[in-house]
Amino acid sequence: MKAAVISGVENPLSKIKEIPIPEINNDQILIKSHSFAVNPTDWKHVDYKIGQKGDVLGSDVSGVVEKVGSNVKHLKKGDYVGSFVSGNISKTNGAYAEYVASSPNSTAKYEHLSSDADGKPGPIKTFDGAASVTLGLVTVGxxxxxxxxxxxxxxxxxxxxxxxxxxxxxxxxxxxxxxxxxxxxxxxxxxxxxxxxxxxxxxxxxxxxxxxxxxxxxxxxxxxxxxxxxxxxxxxxxxxxxxxxxxxxxxxxxxxxxxxxxxxxxxxxxxxxxxxxxxxxxxxxxxxEEKQMxxxxxRPHDLLDHYLPWWNDVLPKYLKDVKHGNLKILKDGLKSVDEGFKLSKQGVSNEKIVFSL
Missing domain, CATH: 3.40.50.720 (NAD(P)-binding Rossmann-like Domain)
Known part of the structure; x- marks a missing residue:
């Protein structure tokens, strides 16, 4: 599959590389990707050398569930989802790829997602919209x-x-x-x-x-x-x-x-x-369980005891009423990464940078 990885040079910061589709464990899902969002944490992993040459970039992805681990209860193959992944630090998995392994702990399910995004704020009904919100939803949760x-x-x-x-x-x-x-x-x-x-x-x-x-x-x-x-x-x-x-x-x-x-x-x-x-x-x-920053x-020992009931039982009741902000839609697929990083570094307000395969 194709993935955008850290190039190891200053310009361009990313390059497209063929890597194997990631294997999932019993607690993960495999997503067939459609759309992606740019977050400051992505380019900061590059600039601050947290990620290394060849690591797969990206944290926010939306798409359709392709495969489900045996321990996963809330999701099934064919579900429309947006997901936040711990990207930018692994040569085998990150959000900016044709397939992404992810955790149900950071995956939101939608009734349906379409490809018809126009960039305007509104309910989360498109792949671009879903890609734009998951890191934020996890953070708020x-x-x-x-x-x-x-x-x-x-x-x-x-x-x-x-x-x-x-x-x-x-x-x-x-x-x-x-x-x-x-x-x-x-x-x-x-x-x-x-x-x-x-x-x-x-x-x-x-x-x-x-x-x-x-x-x-x-x-x-x-x-x-x-x-x-x-x-x-x-x-x-x-x-x-x-x-x-x-x-x-x-x-x-x-x-x-x-x-x-x-x-x-x-x-x-x-x-x-x-x-x-x-x-x-x-x-x-x-x-x-831990993150190098x-x-x-x-991770606090009791964090998931509070977060998971909120994520699995509370948020789904309200997600249909949540709106995403303005979207700036880039048009060059995975080759959009460097442009997205540049725009993000310049600073955005009430706008999320997204792109699709």
């Missing part, structure tokens, strides 16, 4: 079910802050916070994306470039901002998230996507900082 400890029973009055609401993960987090938990959702984004995020369910959208944004968030939430997810995850954004919760009494749950904690920011000594619980969401840990990050 870990954060909401485990680190943020969101209430299983809807509770009126509580607020959640999604910092970076127009990112691929932020778009999904806004919708699922409202659909599943009925929370009051505050999002931050540039003004051009405010109306779109409100259409997805955000109750309030504020400009993250406003120097007073943390104060504005406090004025909106009063003392009810108990949960926050920082999808940008820079020390300066996490600081603003922390500052926005200063009026909240009791336990506060703060999560970020780049392993930030209290030692990443300046804490206010007048606050009860022992009441703040920090998450460290990393999507890889639903498929890998400079340091070795290990």
């Amino acid at each position: 870990i954060s909401f079910s485990y680190y943020l400890n969101l209430p299983k029973n809807k509770k009126d009055g509580d607020f959640i802050l999604i910092w970076g609401g127009s990112t691929a993960t932020g778009i999904l987090a806004i919708q699922l916070a409202k659909l599943i938990y009925g929370l009051n959702v505050i999002a931050t984004a540039s003004p051009k994306n405010h109306e779109f995020l409100k259409s997805l369910g955000a109750d309030y959208v504020l400009d993250y470039n406003d120097s007073q944004v943390s104060q504005e968030i406090k004025e909106v939430a009063k003392d009810k901002l108990k949960f926050a997810l920082d999808t940008i995850a820079q020390p300066e954004t996490f600081q603003k998230v922390y500052d926005a919760t200063s009026d909240t009494k009791g336990d506060i749950y703060l999560d970020s996507l780049l392993l930030l904690k209290g030692d990443s920011i300046q804490l206010d000594s007048s606050r009860d900082n022992d009441k703040i619980h920090y998450g460290q969401t990393l999507a890889y840990l639903v498929v890998d 400079g340091a070795t990050i290990k």
